[in-house]
Amino acid sequence: MPEKPASDLVHIRLHPQGTTLHVPRGTPLQEILFEYGVEFPCGGHGRCKGCRVRILSGDAPWTPGEEEVLSPAELADGWRLACRSRASGDVTLEIRQWEAAILADHSSFEFRPGEGLGIAVDLGTTTLAAQLLDLATGDVLAVRTGLNPQAAYGGDVMSRIQYALSPGGQPRLEKLIRSGIGDLILGLLEAAGRGREIGDVVIVGNTVMHHLFCGIDIAPLAHYPFEPARDGLEIRESGALGWNIPGRPPVRFLPCLGGFVGSDILAGIIASGMHESMELAALIDLGTNGEIVLGNRERMLCASTAAGPAFEGARIRMGMQATTGAISAVEVSDGNFHCRVLGGVPARGICGSGVVDAVAAGLKLGVIQPSGRFAPHVQQWHLATDVTLYQGDIRELQLAKAAIAAATHLLLLRWQAERGDVRHVYLAGAFGNYVDRASAGRIGLLDFPFHIVEPSGNTALLGAKMVLCNSDLTDDFADLRRRIRHVPLAADPLFEDSFVDCMSFPEPGAQNEI
Amino acid sequence: MVDLTQLHDAILRGDAKKAVAVTREALAENASPTELVSKHMIPAMDEVGRRFECQEYFVPELLLSARAMKGALELIRPLLVEQGVASAGRVIIGTVKGDLHDIGKNLVASMLEGAGFEVIDLGTDVAPGKIVTEILERKPNIVALSALLTTTMPFMKSTIEELRKAGVREQVKVMVGGAPVTQQYAEQIGADGYSDNANGAVAIARKLVSG
Numbered sequence: 001m002p003e004k005p006a007s008d009l010v011h012i013r014l015h016p017q018g019t020t021l022h023v024p025r026g027t028p029l030q031e032i033l034f035e036y037g038v039e040f041p042c043g044g045h046g047r048c049k050g051c052r053v054r055i056l057s058g059d060a061p062w063t064p065g066e067e068e069v070l071s072p073a074e075l076a077d078g079w080r081l082a083c084r085s086r087a088s089g090d091v092t093l094e095i096r097q098w099e100a101a102i103l104a105d106h107s108s109f110e111f112r113p114g115e116g117l118g119i120a121v122d123l124g125t126t127t128l129a130a131q132l133l134d135l136a137t138g139d140v141l142a143v144r145t146g147l148n149p150q151a152a153y154g155g156d157v158m159s160r161i162q163y164a165l166s167p168g169g170q171p172r173l174e175k176l177i178r179s180g181i182g183d184l185i186l187g188l189l190e191a192a193g194r195g196r197e198i199g200d201v202v203i204v205g206n207t208v209m210h211h212l213f214c215g216i217d218i219a220p221l222a223h224y225p226f227e228p229a230r231d232g233l234e235i236r237e238s239g240a241l242g243w244n245i246p247g248r249p250p251v252r253f254l255p256c257l258g259g260f261v262g263s264d265i266l267a268g269i270i271a272s273g274m275h276e277s278m279e280l281a282a283l284i285d286l287g288t289n290g291e292i293v294l295g296n297r298e299r300m301l302c303a304s305t306a307a308g309p310a311f312e313g314a315r316i317r318m319g320m321q322a323t324t325g326a327i328s329a330v331e332v333s334d335g336n337f338h339c340r341v342l343g344g345v346p347a348r349g350i351c352g353s354g355v356v357d358a359v360a361a362g363l364k365l366g367v368i369q370p371s372g373r374f375a376p377h378v379q380q381w382h383l384a385t386d387v388t389l390y391q392g393d394i395r396e397l398q399l400a401k402a403a404i405a406a407a408t409h410l411l412l413l414r415w416q417a418e419r420g421d422v423r424h425v426y427l428a429g430a431f432g433n434y435v436d437r438a439s440a441g442r443i444g445l446l447d448f449p450f451h452i453v454e455p456s457g458n459t460a461l462l463g464a465k466m467v468l469c470n471s472d473l474t475d476d477f478a479d480l481r482r483r484i485r486h487v488p489l490a491a492d493p494l495f496e497d498s499f500v501d502c503m504s505f506p507e508p509g510a511q512n513e514i
Numbered sequence: 515m516v517d518l519t520q521l522h523d524a525i526l527r528g529d530a531k532k533a534v535a536v537t538r539e540a541l542a543e544n545a546s547p548t549e550l551v552s553k554h555m556i557p558a559m560d561e562v563g564r565r566f567e568c569q570e571y572f573v574p575e576l577l578l579s580a581r582a583m584k585g586a587l588e589l590i591r592p593l594l595v596e597q598g599v600a601s602a603g604r605v606i607i608g609t610v611k612g613d614l615h616d617i618g619k620n621l622v623a624s625m626l627e628g629a630g631f632e633v634i635d636l637g638t639d640v641a642p643g644k645i646v647t648e649i650l651e652r653k654p655n656i657v658a659l660s661a662l663l664t665t666t667m668p669f670m671k672s673t674i675e676e677l678r679k680a681g682v683r684e685q686v687k688v689m690v691g692g693a694p695v696t697q698q699y700a701e702q703i704g705a706d707g708y709s710d711n712a713n714g715a716v717a718i719a720r721k722l723v724s725g
């Protein structure tokens with residue numbers, strides 16, 4: 001052990017994994033747990049209790065504000081919000097998200113106790129997340145996350161396809177992703193302890209990831225009409241994938257829904273429970289490729305709408321990822337604005353949630369006009385000493401938000417529903433977790449009342465876990481998929497008008513009451 | 515006499531009703547159709563393009579202005595044809611094969627029209643062979659190609675190759691554009707012009723027809 005003053009480091013034990021972390025005293029739990037794959041559905045604002053942890057041993061005083069979200073009984077029971085707490089002493093923590101019970105939060109999901117261990121994988125275009133589950137209890141035993149190693153060959157799906165079409169490209173991408181996930185699984189197995197057999201592996205991802213992992217010819221996805229040759233359930237032998245997993249489990253990649261809409265969205269539907277309710281709900285995954293599902297138990301429509309990378313801070317002059325130094329939030333009070341910077345250092349850029357907030361703030365303060373243009377005397381907006389918002393950044397955001405808003409509008413139209421009929425809006429994906437819902441409403445990105453919009457975390461992984469715990473190996477979800485229709489927006493004559501209509505920002509007071 | 519600065523302003527503001535009304539009144543007062551276009555409408559669209567290029571205007575404003583311009587042009591066009599007035603040049607435009615993105619292409623088409631060009635819009639998902647046929651039939655000065663996807667951009671190259679094979683490459687100038695396209699790519703595939711925006715497209719087209 002390195003010689004450190006005992007008071008400097010504290011020990012955090014994670015239950016039930018048994019991992020022990022040594023961290024400087026006073027470190028926010030959010031920083032520590034985020035690295036371990038714990039999600040913060042409301043963005044760590046203490047507004048939901050998705051990140052709650054229970055202090056099993058040790059002492060962690062609760063902080064003001066927590067009593068608004070957690071009941072006195074929960075507080076007395078040792079529950080705390082991870083996003084509000086700091087590592088003030090040695091503790092053992094139980095993480096609510098990793099327990100089977102959370103699977104049932106949104107749906108009438110019935111947990112069917114199984115045997116042995118299973119692995120759920122969310123194969124994202126950018127990031128990978130894998131969890132090891134005890135199928136008897138549904139508990140998460142280990143979590144591993146990583147970057148998609150294919151990202152070196154293109155950030156978005158189209159660039160990835162472009163690379164795959166070059167000589168030797170597709171086999172190389174296939175090899176990369178298979179070994180990338182293989183590595184995560186090795187990590188999970190190590191955490192589980194030697195000799196434990198795996199019974200089942202479930203993978204979800206968008207259509208391009210499905211093809212590149214399974215080795216299906218990607219060429220049909222390169223251009224219109226984007227009709228995949230094969231996009232159903234794919235089952236592989238783990239050995240055939242180059243994975244040496246005890247128990248030699250079959251590996252299932254769940255089926256896609258149509259066009260670019262893949263099993264990550266199928267899993268999201270399952271996680272949200274919208275397919276079991278009569279209430280009209282929307283599932284919105286805000287990413288470079290925005291995916292939207294609208295419907296209820298009887299029928300659902302889905303679409304993918306290419307928003308572009310503005311939400312990830314790309315194509316924004318001073319844009320950056322949501323890491324240290326990024327302006328992640330902009331608040332307005334008493335006619336002034338105030339920036340929040342990740343990591344508490346001076347700002348050096350702005351991330352997607354910051355851009356949405358900044359534009360919402362600019363609209364409130366009159367710095368930005370509803371047309372998206374800066375006010376007459378303004379050329380650019382200095383948000384911090386070294387960070388400026390430019391006119392082109394606002395234009396980029398207008399394109400991205402209009403693509404999402406127009407797609408939402410079109411699905412409502414095709415479903416023959418009014419905006420007001422929607423009862424729940426589930427926001428999936430990393431950006432959905434961090435974007436401020438009021439700001440998203442203000443700029444017209446999500447034109448729904450604040451209180452029905454629920455940040456829902458990684459619904460793809462959640463759904464994959466539910467499938468792992470509750471379905472037969474050969475289930476191809478034919479019944480569910482029959483109720484979901486894919487709407488290709490590019491061929492829709494109404495899209496362009498709707499897209500242009502959605503490009504401006506709502507006039508003050510015009511958007512939904514929040 | 516109707517005040518023709520109103521036509522200019524109506525186009526700039528995107529007020530189609532006003533633009534049409536002023537044009538109708540002016541024509542009733544025997545204003546010269548060519549002068550309406552060259553002295554009022556083209557300068558108005560030039561200003562719209564300038565504002566768009568410096569990001570003062572965005573897609574919605576550009577579309578509204580284009581609509582106002584088109585409304586007025588519809589009244590004037592039959593007279594121009596009657597008088598045998600030549601356009602600034604004939605352009606055929608389309609989004610390349612495999613690609614359905616057309617908003618940018620439509621803006622470019624409108625701006626070219628606003629600049630006095632005759633524009634034949636072939637729509638989206640336009641195969642190289644179709645371009646060849648159209649060149650043979652319509653004898654355009656310029657072929658304008660748009661692509662928004664990394665994966666469809668190569669069809670610009672194959673279109674140019676197809677023109678060469680069909681022996682019509684020398685009969686037209688080719689200009690290309692769309693978000694993923696760059697000046698460098700344009701040069702690499704042997705296109706004659708490139709711009710990253712609709713206003714620039716007009717400048718390029720003017721240059722291409724004049725020399």
Ligand code: B12
Pocket residue numbers: 156158159223224259260288289290304305306307308309396399400403489490491495496499573612613614615616617618619621622658659660661662663664665689690691692693694707708709710711712713714715
């Ligand atoms: C709107 C949009 C759509 C709409 C298209 C509606 C329509 N009728 O056009 C919808 C939702 C249908 C769509 C679908 C898809 N899209 Co899309 N889409 C966009 C988006 C958000 C804006 C494009 C746009 O209209 N811009 C506004 C116009 C005015 O700008 P512009 O097209 O660049 O045109 C200007 C200049 O480029 C230039 N110009 C254009 N053409 C020409 C031609 C000449 C000759 C010249 C000189 C100049 C010029 O002048 C124009 C005006 O200044 C972009 C992202 C973005 N932020 O740019 C993605 C984007 C282009 N789409 C993308 C993708 C992947 C798709 C899909 C394949 C995926 C999907 N989700 O389904 C499908 C495929 C559709 C198809 N079949 O072709 C990607 C492409 C990525 C890549 N690396 O190739 C982008 C970049 C988003 C992203 N990063 O993911 N999309």
